[in-house]
Amino acid sequence: MNDATAINTETATPVPVTVAPGWRVSLIAWAVLVTAIILLFWKDSADIVSQWWNNATYQHCLLIPPIIAYLVWQRRAEVGQLTPRPFLPAAALLLVGGLGWLLGQYAGVGLVRHAALVGMLIVSVPLVFGLTVARGLLFPLFYALFMIPVGDQLIPALQMITADMCIFLLDLFDVPAFIDGVFIYIPTGSFEVAEACSGVRFLIAMIAFSTLVAHLCFKSTLRRIVCVVSAIALSIIANGLRAWGTIYIAHLTTPAFAAGVDHVVYGWFFFAFVMAIVLGVGWFFFDRPVDDPAFDPRRLQPRTPAIPLSKAFGIAAGLGVIAIAAAPVYGMLVGERAADQQTAMIELPDVSGWTKVPTQGSGWQPIYENASASASQSYRDAEGRQVDLFIAIYDRQDDEQEMISYGNGLFEPDGDWSWAQNLANPPGGRGVQLQRVPYIRDVWHYYLVGDALTGSDYGAKMATLKTRLLGGPTRAATIIVSSEHRDSSVNNVPAIADFVGALGDLQAALDQAAVAEAVAAE
Structure with missing residues (x-):
């Protein structure tokens, strides 16, 4: 590379800076390795960009690569x-990254795959350029972690925090209010603290923004921490105030008028307002000069730097390509196998003490696309209590048939039903309450993956990973027992518990319900 020019801050005159040898060939080797990573994992690369573009929670990630490029350019001298x-x-870390991607691939956890991909891109820098250069680019490399689309997992907790803040403020302003999970009722109407109202997208964007501000504008570690923590707290509080304001305006006017105001306030205008507050307050405490260098290269440079050989960069790139390819190749060799059986249909069993009846009520149905077979049935006992049983079977999970994936679950993501609150978990399952005004549905939800019974999405993912990588039954299934009512004071969980008790061992019930293709053909 050619010589660069730096500025002497004391004399304000250009000072020639000699660029270390080896940069041209190292940049070529790094470009080859990065291209190999992106091409080998092109599906996940495209999926990450798609989430940036299409998911409002992660649209701020579109700015992260340009910001990283700016941070690197800022340090070029x-x-x-x-x-x-x-x-x-560092090639060993690439191998670990590939293993992480393989675990995410066979567990069906996109977050793990995406984190592994970004991690491999980060590790490519010390592998090719070395630890000294990586130390000089430490913050840009750290900031690359914000490219990972993560944060949706915070939505339920943020929904509850926002709902509790709304109730507290409504009580403070003497507005009669009642809360049921994430649903809030006042005399003039009812409101749901939906996923979009949780404030998660602004919280994640604010974390990324405040981290950048903390690095560029502060030298004190304590001030940097205070900046980020304050931005997080302000985002949560501001979102709670916005939600409360919408409900309070509805109390003073009408819900339709309040919704119109909320649509005007909500959006990136709201984020810009909170961001302006962070910058405005932080301005008085900035302690890092604008012309402060990112680091002192003399402190990082080895005392006896050796000029790298061209072969070394080629070896680094080659080792990197081999390391990132190892896990996918292993997956191709041992991770794909045929299903243990083909399920033609499901015949839901007769349950002692319960009679099969036509389904009534709201018409709620779980959504499990691309299942090998699925079926639902309503049952009623002598006391008139009614429960609904739903079973979906996946003979073998892969990219096209994945039990736990976006869109699959107890309700449609953008539909009328929504999560209201968690219930006490049954043994080996999960208890949850759903709501679609005026209907309320209590649910016990189970996953059966191979021989493992769990109510946790992550537990089911880990069981799937174990069977796909280490062997075991390929079949996976979900069993959902629920009961619907309209009165929030009613508790239908005892009816569900009695039905599950009468149903007996869930594995045996599933074996009985699943009709194999060979049997159906007779």
């Missing part, structure tokens, strides 16, 4: 003085 030298042991 200092980094150019460092001698790039491959750190070959």
Whole structure:
């Protein structure tokens, strides 16, 4: 590379800076390795970009690559003085990243795959350029973690925090209010603290923004921590105030008028307002000069830097390609196998003490697309209590048939039904209450993956991973027992518990219900 020019801050005159040798060939080797990573994992690369573009929660991630490019460009003079030298042991970390991707692939957890992909891109820097250069680019490499689309897992907790804040403020302003999970009722109408109202997208974006501000504007570690923590707290509080304001305006006017105001306030205008507050308050405490260098290259440069050989960069790139390809190749060799059986249909069993009856009520149905077979049936006992049983079977899970995936679950993501609150978990399952005004549905939800029984999505994912990588029964199924009512004071859980008790061992019930293709053909 050619010599660069730096500025002497004391004399304000250009000072020539000699660029260390080896940069041109190292950049070529790194470009080859990064291209190989993106092409080998192109589906996940495309999925990450798709989530940035289509999911409002992660649209701020579109700005992260340009920000990283700016941070690297800002350090170009200092980094150019460092001698790039491959750190070959980092290839082991690439191998770990590939293993992580394989675990995410066979467990069906997109977050794990995406985190592994971004991690491999980060590790490619010390592998090719060495630890010294990586130290000089430490913050840009750390900031690359914000490219991972993560945060939706916070939605239920943020919904409850927002709902509790609304009730507290409504009580403070003497507005009669009643809360049932994430549903709030006042005399003029009812409101749901839906997923979009949880404030998760602004919280995640604010974390990324405040981290950047903390790095660029503060030198004190304590001030940096205070900046980020304050931004997080302000985002949560501001979102609670916005939700309360909408309900309070509805109390003073009408729900339709309040919704119109909320649509005007909500959106990136709201985020810009909170961001302006963070910058405005933080301005008085900035302690890092604008021309402060990112780091001192003399402190990072080895005392006896060795000029790297061209072969070393080629070896680094080659080791990297081999490391990232190892896990997918293993997956192709041992991870794909045929289903143990083909389920033609499901015949839901007769249950002692319960009679099969036509389904009545709201017409609620769980959604499990691409299942090998599924069926539902309503039952009623002598006391007139009614429960609904739903079973979906996946003979073998893969990219096309995945039991736990976006869109699958107890209700349609953008539909009328929504999560209201968690119930006490039954043994081996999960208890939850759903609501679609005026209907309320109590649910016990189970997963059966191979021989494992669990009510946890993550538990089911881990069981799936175990069977796909280490062997075991390929069949997976979900069993959902629920009961519907309209009175929030009614508790239908005892009826569900009695039905599950009468149903007996869930594995045996599933074996009885699943009709194999060979039997159906006779």
